[in-house]
Amino acid sequence: MATLELNGLRKRFGDTQVLRQIDLSLTDGEMLVIVGASGCGKSTLLRLVAGLETPTAGTVRLDGRDITQLDPSARDIAMVFQNYALYPHFSVFDNMAYGLRIRGLSKAAIQARVDAAAAMLGLGDLLTRKPRQLSGGQRQRVAMGRAIVREPKLFLFDEPLSNLDAKLRVQMRAEIRRLQRRLGITSLYVTHDQVEAMTLGDRLLVMHEGRPAQLATPMEVFEQPADTYVASFIGAPAMNFLPAILTEHGAAARLDAGPTIRFTDGPRAGPEGMALTLGIRPEHLTVGDPQLRVQVDLIEPLGSETLIHGHLPTAGAPPMVIKVAGRAPASEAIAVGIQAEHLHVFNRETGMRKAPGA
Amino acid sequence: MNRKPDYLTHAVLALGVVLFALPVWLVLAGSTQESEAITRGDLSLIPHLSGLPRYWQVLTEGTRGAEPVWHMLAISSAMALCIALGKITISILSAYAVVFFRFPLRKLAFWSIFVTLMLPVEVRIIPTYSVMAQFGLINTFTGLWVPLIASATATLLFRQVFVAIPDELVEAARMDGAGPLRFLRDIVIPVSGANIAALFVILFVYGWNQYLWPLLVATDPSLDTIVIGLVKMIGIDSDTDWAAVMATAVMALLPPxxxxxxMQRWFVAGLTEGEK
Incomplete structure (x- = not known):
């Protein structure tokens, strides 16, 4: 039952401005995923909320209470670390009970809470084991159990799945989501993995160089990325970018590579000849449509689909990736068409999205 | 695997064993024989069972001019134990401060500890004696061990151990609400258990073998350590009871x-199952 509010949060280490300005508010029970490349400040943001770092400016409010200057243990926040950070010499039970003992809970209350969490996480048989006797996934569960027994107002997850193998990661991802929904605890989840970001979050905060680049639901971020950075970061393989200019009084764009594409969702404002970047995802390119000729460099069959890596024939043209279902045509050059309804239009100077009418 | 035995390797190994074990064996054998025979150079390599009662006699009564061996063993054990535990306590605390806390002049504090590594005990023995004299600790048991419990080596070793404790573990404990002393007691010390055990062994032997400082600070025979006692038993004149000296030497070997x-069992177990 808690809301989290960040106001004007900044953090500077020496001369480096790590977080420039973060304003954010989470509603009760919401799961917000913070995603970005390494060094974008996402972990710092989490540590500021946890109280492991002090902000240079700004406030953190949990449930309306200003906790900016409080000690981490006084914040009623639990955190799950990337390397689990289990106490190696404690049993699973003691790992989960330690924080409760420090808080002075009665033995019976501790027992009840740990048992409940262990049952929820399927750790019931492992309570007497030491962390080193557990597999990676089990350790991760213990780390979550340690957070759950605290019954905190807020969960923080710092890339909790990045040390697991791919299969386990998918499984734990779903498990985390289920648990968080069931417990209804407001959560901040930091990751660099865009699949985790897309699947876990109620909302997504994409961070870039210490700034929030976009804050929206995962599908909004995917369908209407706010700028070229978000567009290239979310979605795999990454979006293709083609240079173009505005033409026909804002109703179409002429690619530097030749063809003109009419916007299907309405004209854009701006002077004739304005520099644009057009974005098109690899799955929104059609092979066989003679709009563009693409030189093929490499073909990657993935089974159900195939990735074609190539580039436009002009000198210095950016690489392009095309995703086709099934097998790829075996030829050195292919004809590729752009599905105009899936076109993303960006201002080339600023990198910002140009919505219809704007 | 059917392999030809490597005779050369075994020969070298056997030579090494003999080189190390023979003197000890000679002491053991000599301790059961007549002093006169030893003085004559008639030391037999085979121990005489008839000489075994000498051990009991030396242990309970001692020889001319020396305390009974049990008493010296007790003094030595107590001193070595105090030195080892004192060194471990002090170096854990100072390493803990240097690694986990940010305070002004932290670097300076660390480097001053580091620099004292370069001063051998002998260099500061006169000032140390003077300080002990002003505290009135000459000829006391406290005076025997207190000046020896500061240890730059142990501090450095613990610093390395503590630096290797992952930051996330420290932060997890902070989130769990563990204060500094609690973190030290519940996490840092148990996690470093194997290192503490290993260091205890080294420091106990170091304390046991102390000679120069006990010789200076304690002239009272009731504070004689076993090492001092052994030296005292070897008189300058020729009537040294060599058999008794050897019996004492054997007993002096046993506690270390x-x-x-x-401890080896304990810290080897700790090392093999240990995982940070």
């Missing part, structure tokens, strides 16, 4: 050996 054997 016991500590090594007992």
């Amino acid at each position: 050996v016991a500590v090594v054997v007992l």
Whole structure:
């Protein structure tokens, strides 16, 4: 039952401005995923909320209470670390009970809470084991159990799945989501993995160089990325970018590579000849449509689909990736068409999205 | 695997064993024989069972001019134990401060500890004696061990151990609400258990073998350590009771050996199953 509010949060280490300005508010029970490349400040943001770092400016409010200057243990926040950070010499039970003992809970209350969490996480048989006797996934569960027994107002997850193998990661991802929904605890989840970001979050905060680049639901971020950075970061393989200019009084764009594409969702404002970047995802390119000729460099069959890596024939043209279902045509050059309804239009100077009418 | 035995390797190994074990064996054998025979150079390599009662006699009564061996063993054990535990306590605390806390002049504090590594005990023995004299600790048991418990080496070793504790573990404990002392007691010390055990062995032997400082600070025979006692038993004149000296030497060997054997099990177990 808690809301989290960040106001004007900044953090500077020496001369480096790590977080420039973060304003954010989470509603009760919401799961917000913070995603970005390494060094974008996402972990710092989490540590500021946890109280492991002090902000240079700004406030953190949990449930309306200003906790900016409080000690981490006084914040009623639990955190799950990337390397689990289990106490190696404690049993699973003691790992989960330690924080409760420090808080002075009665033995019976501790027992009840740990048992409940262990049952929820399927750790019931492992309570007497030491962390080193557990597999990676089990350790991760213990780390979550340690957070759950605290019954905190807020969960923080710092890339909790990045040390697991791919299969386990998918499984734990779903498990985390289920648990968080069931417990209804407001959560901040930091990751660099865009699949985790897309699947876990109620909302997504994409961070870039210490700034929030976009804050929206995962599908909004995917369908209407706010700028070229978000567009290239979310979605795999990454979006293709083609240079173009505005033409026909804002109703179409002429690619530097030749063809003109009419916007299907309405004209854009701006002077004739304005520099644009057009974005098109690899799955929104059609092979066989003679709009563009693409030189093929490499073909990657993935089974159900195939990735074609190539580039436009002009000198210095950016690489392009095309995703086709099934097998790829075996030829050195292919004809590729752009599905105009899936076109993303960006201002080339600023990198910002140009919505219809704007 | 059917391999030809490597005779050369075994020969070298056997030579090494003989080189190390023979003097000890000679002491053991000599301790059961007549002093006169030893003085004559008639030392037999085979121990005489008839000489075994000498051990009991030396242990309970001692020889001319020396305390009974049990008393010296007790003094030595107590001193070595105090030195080892004192060194471990002090170096854990100072390493803990240097690693986990940010305070002004932290670097300076660390480097001053580091620099004292370069001063051998002998260099500061006169000032140390003077300080002990002003505290009135000459000829006291406290005076025997207190000046020896500061240790730059142990501090450095613990610093390395503590630096290797992952930051996330420290932060997890902070989130769990563990204060500094609690973190030290519940996490840092248990996690470093194997290192503490290993260091205890080394420091106990170091304390046991102290000679120069006990010789200076304690002239009272009731504070004689076993090492001092042994030297005292070897008189300058020719009537040294060599058999008794050897019996004492054998007994002086036993406590450190016991500590090594007992603790080794513990810290080897700690090292093999240990995982940070």
